[in-house]
Amino acid sequence: MSYLAETPGLSNFESLVNLKTPDADGFYGSFGGAFIPEMLHPNVEELRNCYLDILESEDFQTEFRHLLKDYAGRATPLYLARRLSAHYGTKIYLKREDLCHTGAHKINNTVGQILLAQRLGKRRIIAETGAGQHGVATATVCALMGLECVVYMGALDIERQAPNVARMRMLGATVVPAMSGNQTLKDATNEAIRDWICNPVDTHYIIGSVVGPHPYPDLVARLQSVISEEIRWQMVEKEGVANPTSILACVGGGSNAAGAFYHFIEEKSVRLIGAEAAGHGVNTGETAATIALGKPGILHGSLSMLIQNGDGQVIEPYSISAGLDYPGVGPMHAALGVLGRAEYIPITDGEAMAAAFQLSRLEGIIPALETAHALAIFEKEKFGKDDVVVVCLSGRGDKDLGTYVASAY
Numbered sequence: 001m002s003y004l005a006e007t008p009g010l011s012n013f014e015s016l017v018n019l020k021t022p023d024a025d026g027f028y029g030s031f032g033g034a035f036i037p038e039m040l041h042p043n044v045e046e047l048r049n050c051y052l053d054i055l056e057s058e059d060f061q062t063e064f065r066h067l068l069k070d071y072a073g074r075a076t077p078l079y080l081a082r083r084l085s086a087h088y089g090t091k092i093y094l095k096r097e098d099l100c101h102t103g104a105h106k107i108n109n110t111v112g113q114i115l116l117a118q119r120l121g122k123r124r125i126i127a128e129t130g131a132g133q134h135g136v137a138t139a140t141v142c143a144l145m146g147l148e149c150v151v152y153m154g155a156l157d158i159e160r161q162a163p164n165v166a167r168m169r170m171l172g173a174t175v176v177p178a179m180s181g182n183q184t185l186k187d188a189t190n191e192a193i194r195d196w197i198c199n200p201v202d203t204h205y206i207i208g209s210v211v212g213p214h215p216y217p218d219l220v221a222r223l224q225s226v227i228s229e230e231i232r233w234q235m236v237e238k239e240g241v242a243n244p245t246s247i248l249a250c251v252g253g254g255s256n257a258a259g260a261f262y263h264f265i266e267e268k269s270v271r272l273i274g275a276e277a278a279g280h281g282v283n284t285g286e287t288a289a290t291i292a293l294g295k296p297g298i299l300h301g302s303l304s305m306l307i308q309n310g311d312g313q314v315i316e317p318y319s320i321s322a323g324l325d326y327p328g329v330g331p332m333h334a335a336l337g338v339l340g341r342a343e344y345i346p347i348t349d350g351e352a353m354a355a356a357f358q359l360s361r362l363e364g365i366i367p368a369l370e371t372a373h374a375l376a377i378f379e380k381e382k383f384g385k386d387d388v389v390v391v392c393l394s395g396r397g398d399k400d401l402g403t404y405v406a407s408a409y
C-alpha cells in the first residue's frame with residue numbers, strides 16, 4: 001500500500017499557508033528541514049540568514065524583474081490552445097515557459113540565484129545537472145555576470161546529452177564528470193555538495209529545483225513563483241477571473257510545478273495536479289514515481305518522499321526523461337500530496353511520448369519530454385466543457401529530438 005493511502009488527508013485547509021512557505025526551520029508540514037553535515041553548516045546558515053532580506057530588497061527586485069523581462073523574455077504568453085481544447089472538450093491554456101531564453105523555466109531560478117550570489121560577494125558558481133538544462137541555464141547567467149562556473153554532471157549523462165555539454169562549454173563553463181553511483185543526477189548532486197564543503201567562502205551552489213536543505217526549496221519556489229503571478233493577471237485579461245479550474249505541471253524535483261501552483265495554493269477552488277514519471281510503469285521497478293511509491297526519507301539535505309528499499313537505501317530511478325529521473329521530490333510537493341491539497345498522477349514513458357506527438361501535430365509546438373508528462377494527464381482525467389485548465393509548458397523539445405525520432409512514430 002502506498003504511503004499516501006495510509007496517511008490521513010488534510011480535513012480542512014487551515015494550514016495552507018504552511019504549504020506555500022515553510023516554517024522558520026524549513027518545514028512544510030512534516031517535510032523539509034536542513035539535514036546537513038556539520039561541514040556544510042556555515043554555507044547554509046549564511047544563505048538562510050540572508051536570502052529573504054535580499055529577495056525582498058528593492059535593488060534585487062528591480063534587477064530581477066529587468067532581467068526576467070529583457071533577458072529571459074518574460075512575461076511568457078498564456079496561449080489558448082484551440083485544437084487541443086476541442087480534442088479534449090475543455091478549455092486549455094498553455095503557459096509558455098518553453099519560450100524562455102535557454103528553452104525552459106530553469107532560467108527564472110538561475111537569474112535570481114546569480115543576483116543573490118553577487119550580493120553575497122561570491123565569485124565562483126557551482127551547479128549539478130541531469131539532462132543539462134539546469135547546467136546550461138547556470139552557465140548562461142555566469143557568462144552574463146562574468147563569474148566562474150563549474151557544473152557537475154553524471155558521466156553517463158555527459159555521454160547521453162552531448163549537445164547540452166557542448167553548450168555549457170561554449171558558454172565558458174567547466175563540466176566535471178561524476179563517476180560515482182550510476183553516474184547520473186543523484187551522483188552529480190553528491191559531487192556538487194562535496195565541492196561546496198571544500199569551498200565555503202567564495203562559492204555559491206545554484207541548486208536547480210525545489211530540493212536540497214532549507215532555504216533552497218523556499219528560495220527556488222519564490223523565484224519560480226513568477227509563473228503563477230503571471231498566470232493570475234493573464235487569466236483576468238483573458239477570462240475575467242484570476243483562478244482557472246485546474247493547473248497541470250510535470251514534477252521532477254518540482255520547481256516548475258511549485259512556480260505554477262504557488263499563488264493558487266491557498267485558492268481552494270483551484271485543482272492542482274502534478275504528473276510524475278512512471279517510467280515503464282509504477283510497479284515495474286523501473287520508475288521515478290516518487291509520490292506514488294515513496295516513503296519519508298532524507299536525501300540531499302531534506303526530509304521528503306523518497307523511493308527506497310526496506311533498509312532505507314535509495315532505489316535508482318528510471319524515466320525516459322532525464323529531467324524527471326530523480327528518486328526524490330521537493331518537500332513542498334510531499335506535503336501537498338500527503339495532505340491532499342495537490343494530486344500527483346504517474347505517467348509512463350509511452351503515455352508521455354504519445355502526448356508529445358499529439359501536441360506537436362495539434363498545435364505546432366514540440367514540448368520537452370518532461371512537459372509531455374503533464375500533457376498526458378488529459379488522457380487520465382476528464383475535465384468539463386466549462387472548465388479552464390492551465391498547463392505549465394515547462395520547456396521545448398529540441399533537446400529531445402533524438403529520442404522522438406528514434407521512437408516508433
Ligand SMILES: *Cc1c(COP(=O)(O)O)cnc(C)c1O
Nearest residue numbers: 209252253254255256370394395
Ligand atoms: C528540468 C526540467 C523539468 C523538471 O524539473 P522541475 O524542477 O520538476 O521543474 C521539467 N521540465 C523541463 C523542461 C525541464 O528542463
